[in-house]
Amino acid sequence: MYPCKILNKVLTRLDVTGGGDGGFRLKQLCKDIEQSKSPFTNRLSSLRAVSSYNKKMSKYTIVMVRHGESEWNKLNLFCGWYDADLSDKGKTEALSAGKAIKQAGLKFDIAHTSLLTRAQETLKSILKESGQENIPVQKTWRLNERHYGGLTGMNKAETAAKYGEEQVQIWRRSFDVPPPPMESDHKYYETIVKDPRYADGPKPEEFPKFESLKLTIERTLPYWNDTIIPQLKEGKRIIIAAHGNSLRGIVKHLDQMSNDQIMGLNLPTGIPFVYELDENFKPVVSMKFLGDEETVKAAMAAVAAQGKAK
Numbered sequence: 001m002y003p004c005k006i007l008n009k010v011l012t013r014l015d016v017t018g019g020g021d022g023g024f025r026l027k028q029l030c031k032d033i034e035q036s037k038s039p040f041t042n043r044l045s046s047l048r049a050v051s052s053y054n055k056k057m058s059k060y061t062i063v064m065v066r067h068g069e070s071e072w073n074k075l076n077l078f079c080g081w082y083d084a085d086l087s088d089k090g091k092t093e094a095l096s097a098g099k100a101i102k103q104a105g106l107k108f109d110i111a112h113t114s115l116l117t118r119a120q121e122t123l124k125s126i127l128k129e130s131g132q133e134n135i136p137v138q139k140t141w142r143l144n145e146r147h148y149g150g151l152t153g154m155n156k157a158e159t160a161a162k163y164g165e166e167q168v169q170i171w172r173r174s175f176d177v178p179p180p181p182m183e184s185d186h187k188y189y190e191t192i193v194k195d196p197r198y199a200d201g202p203k204p205e206e207f208p209k210f211e212s213l214k215l216t217i218e219r220t221l222p223y224w225n226d227t228i229i230p231q232l233k234e235g236k237r238i239i240i241a242a243h244g245n246s247l248r249g250i251v252k253h254l255d256q257m258s259n260d261q262i263m264g265l266n267l268p269t270g271i272p273f274v275y276e277l278d279e280n281f282k283p284v285v286s287m288k289f290l291g292d293e294e295t296v297k298a299a300m301a302a303v304a305a306q307g308k309a310k
Contacts, residue, residue, distance in 0.1 A: 057284045058276035060232045063106055063239045064247050067122040068093035068270040076156045076306055078179075080148035081192045081208075083117050093270025094122040098129025100290040101239075101272055109236040110136050112228065114143040114243060115197045122270065123241035141202055142223040145243035149210025150180035152188050160309040172306075173266075174212065175259035181209040213262065217249035224250055229281060239272075244303070254283050268299030 068090030072079040086094065113123045120139065127133040151159065151171065160168040171179045182189055193207060202208075208215065231238060240247070244267045252262045254275060276285035289296045 057278050059279045060277040060281065061106075061237060062228075062232065062275050062277070063101065063108070063272050064250070064275070065097055065122065065126065065239070065241050065272040066244050066247055066267045066269050067116075067118040067241060068097070068125075070118040073269065078148040078151040078154050078156060078159070080145050080152045080211075081116070082152055082188055083195070086118050086121050090118065090122070090269065091125065094125035095129050097122070097270050097272050097290075098126040101126060102130040104274075104290055106130070106239075106274075107237055108132055108135055108239045110138065110231060111239045111241065112138050112140070112143060112223075113241045114145070114246065115139055115141050116144055116243070119143070119241050119243060123239070126239070126241065126272075138227070140223055140227075141198060142219050143240065143242040143246045146213065146216040146245035147182070147208040147211040148179050149182045149208075150186060152182060152186070152192075156306050157309055165308055169263075173263045175262060176212050176214040178210045178212040178215065183209075211245075213245055213249060213252075216245050217252065220246050220249045221253060224253070232277070232281070251287065254281075255286055266300045266303040268296060268303060271296055271299060 067086070069087045070079060070084040070090055071087050072082065072084040074087045074089065108127075111123055111127065113119045123137065124133070127135065127137075148171075156168060156172075170177050182192075198207070202219075206219075228238060228240075240250075247267055248262060248265055251257070251265065251267075254277075257265070272290045274285065274288045274290065275283055276288075278284050
């Protein structure tokens with residue numbers, strides 16, 4: 001009998017292949033294996049049948065992608081709500097994402113993105129490369145990256161050397177521990193708070209000085225429930241181009257991940273992933289990356305290493 005916690009790690013490896021064998025629900029697989037006396041390794045041959053069965057249950061498809069590498073990602077800086085542009089590598093990643101989507105034959109009726117340039121430019125390149133640049137695009141601050149508060153603009157490795165890797169990991173990946181607040185004398189406070197793109201929201205009382213993942217989810221999920229879900233019900237095919245933490249929040253919600261599990265999830269830049277949902281908006285295919293396994297694993301590892309002291 002194998003613990004579901006271990007199976008979740010196995011699923012991560014299976015889902016990134018871009019094939020179909022990862023398209024099953026964790027709970028269903030846990031139940032299947034726990035009721036069997038056969039070793040897990042001897043049951044891999046049955047996964048395709050499980051995936052095919054769940055494929056028939058799929059009613060809605062949604063694609064998500066974290067923006068390509070930004071200039072601040074390249075410099076390993078905490079970015080948050082600072083409006084960093086895409087790096088040259090990030091622009092290439094966005095084009096590659098568009099090609100992958102085109103090759104997969106994925107079509108969209110509407111797109112959603114944040115108010116930050118790096119996500120918008122990634123989406124623009126994807127839609128152009130896949131021949132879908134004329135679809136409507138909805139932009140919202142609710143899909144913005146997590147606000148890193150007083151850490152904004154700081155180098156992650158240098159911060160780890162100063163405060164310790166464990167503390168930086170808690171700030172970056174914990175569920176409910178926020179970073180220090182961004183005070184009014186912070187170097188980027190005026191740049192962010194007085195940016196005209198926020199004239200229509202968030203309201204002054206909603207404007208964050210910092211955010212944990214929990215707080216990020218609290219402003220992202222209402223948009224998911226009130227805007228995206230109704231559009232899916234209408235039959236709209238949707239792509240979301242956003243950020244590591246706003247997307248981690250959606251993934252946590254969809255896959256019902258625990259607070260500990262979400263700490264270990266590192267989303268790579270510029271690699272689209274697909275969810276197929278049943279009629280109740282529960283995943284039957286979870287986080288199927290449009291990329292080869294080794295590339296995705298390497299990209300995830302690179303993201304995880306950003307908070308380590310050099």
